[in-house]
Amino acid sequence: MRYYHSWSGGKDSTAAVILDHIHNLPSSTIVFSEVMFDKTRNISGELPEHIDFIKNKAIPIFIKWGYDVKIAQADKDYITEFHTIIRKSNIPHRNGQKRAFPLGGKCSINRDIKTKAIQDFFKTIDGDYIQYVGIAADEPKRLERLNGTNKVSLLAKYGYTEQMAYELCQEYDLLSPIYSFTKRNGCWFCPNQSYAEMAHLKKYYPYLWRELEKLSQENNLVTQGFKYNATFAEVNAKVDKIIKEKEV
Ligand code: SF4
Numbered sequence: 001m002r003y004y005h006s007w008s009g010g011k012d013s014t015a016a017v018i019l020d021h022i023h024n025l026p027s028s029t030i031v032f033s034e035v036m037f038d039k040t041r042n043i044s045g046e047l048p049e050h051i052d053f054i055k056n057k058a059i060p061i062f063i064k065w066g067y068d069v070k071i072a073q074a075d076k077d078y079i080t081e082f083h084t085i086i087r088k089s090n091i092p093h094r095n096g097q098k099r100a101f102p103l104g105g106k107c108s109i110n111r112d113i114k115t116k117a118i119q120d121f122f123k124t125i126d127g128d129y130i131q132y133v134g135i136a137a138d139e140p141k142r143l144e145r146l147n148g149t150n151k152v153s154l155l156a157k158y159g160y161t162e163q164m165a166y167e168l169c170q171e172y173d174l175l176s177p178i179y180s181f182t183k184r185n186g187c188w189f190c191p192n193q194s195y196a197e198m199a200h201l202k203k204y205y206p207y208l209w210r211e212l213e214k215l216s217q218e219n220n221l222v223t224q225g226f227k228y229n230a231t232f233a234e235v236n237a238k239v240d241k242i243i244k245e246k247e248v
Contacts, residue, residue, distance in 0.1 A: 002129040003028035005067075006118060009046075009054045010185035013134030014174050015165035016154040020132070021065050023158070028132065029068045032059075033117040035109060035187050036077040037211070045078055045109070045187040048205055049177045058174055072117040078189060081108060082215055086222055100221040104191035104228045136162040191227045198227075198235065199242040 005020070007013045007030045017030060032054060035045035044051045059069050084099045102109045122131070128150070135142045135153040138161040143153060155165055169175040178185060181200050186193060188201050188208055202209040216224070216232035226232040 001026075002125065002127070003132065004122075004125075004129055005030040005132045006134070007032050008134065008185055009050055009058060009176050010134060011166045011169045011175060011179065012136055012155060012162065013132075014058065014176070015160060015168045016132050016134050017062060017067070018168050018172050018174065019154045019158050019160065025154075027066070029070060030062055031070045031072055031118065031121055033072045033074075033114050033121075035114050035117075036073055037187075037189065037208075038079045039073070039077045040079075043208075043211075045113075045189065047178055047188045047201075048208075050185065053176045053178075058176075061174065070121065072121040074113040074117040074120065076113050076116075078109060078113070078187075081112060094222050097220050097222040098218070100223055101215070101226050101232075102189075102191055103225070107191070109187065134165075136160060136165055138162060195235070195238050195242055199239045199246070202236075202239050203243050 003026060005013065005017055005028055007017060009032065020028060034051070034054075037043040037045040046054065062069050081102070082098065082100060086094050086097055086099060089095050099108070122129075131151045132154055133146070133151045134155065135146070136155045137143075137153075137159050143156055146153060155161075160168065166175065166179070176185065182193075182197050184193070184197075188205070189212060212226070213232060213236070216226060224231045227235045230238075
């Protein structure tokens with residue numbers, strides 16, 4: 001039997017790797033799915049401080065512990081997805097227009113890029129395998145969905161709640177720096193992130209915010225919606241207000 005960690009760098013999947021290490025479980029491979037914003041310019045879709053943590057801190061430690069680590073990337077990136085021309089919509093006027101920003105609650109980036117990279121990776125595996133997933137002992141609904149699958153939660157096995165996973169990562173100095181300003185781990189262009197998270201992005205990584213602004217100014221977009229129904233300009237105004245208020 002082979003074992004694989006689906007690892008995002010978030011506290012739960014990182015704590016699962018730490019538990020694997022502590023309990024000296026049979027050898028496993030760690031798989032990280034990296035969403036790319038623009039593959040041509042090598043711009044990751046992960047927050048800069050998170051991808052730095054992944055590549056320059058966590059992965060070297062895991063390798064030192066004896067793990068094999070794979071970074072999976074889909075063929076597509078955010079830029080490709082944004083510019084894909086809609087051809088088969090049931091709403092005729094949408095056909096011929098660019099897909100534009102991903103829809104909050106129905107993110108095509110998750111389906112076509114993040115999950116796709118992992119699925120494609122597992123298609124290359126011959127034979128049976130177990131997939132370790134970062135679901136905590138206090139997430140009963142998510143755990144229930146693992147029944148009858150090849151997915152296993154090491155956090156549940158060893159009785160680790162989300163809070164305990166956080167503390168375990170802290171103890172091993174393997175807590176991503178994103179947790180200093182957010183509770184969630186996601187792409188920097190995510191429509192589901194809060195306005196405060198977007199303000200963090202614009203303040204500390206204005207060049208990434210500018211990328212989104214430039215896209216919002218393109219023509220032939222199927223929608224101007226950037227964060228649910230709010231346009232980029234509307235979101236930008238709110239974000240500026242938050243940045244200003246924090247500076248006062
Ligand atoms: S974090 Fe947001 S943008 Fe990224 S895949 Fe998930 S829902 Fe989509």
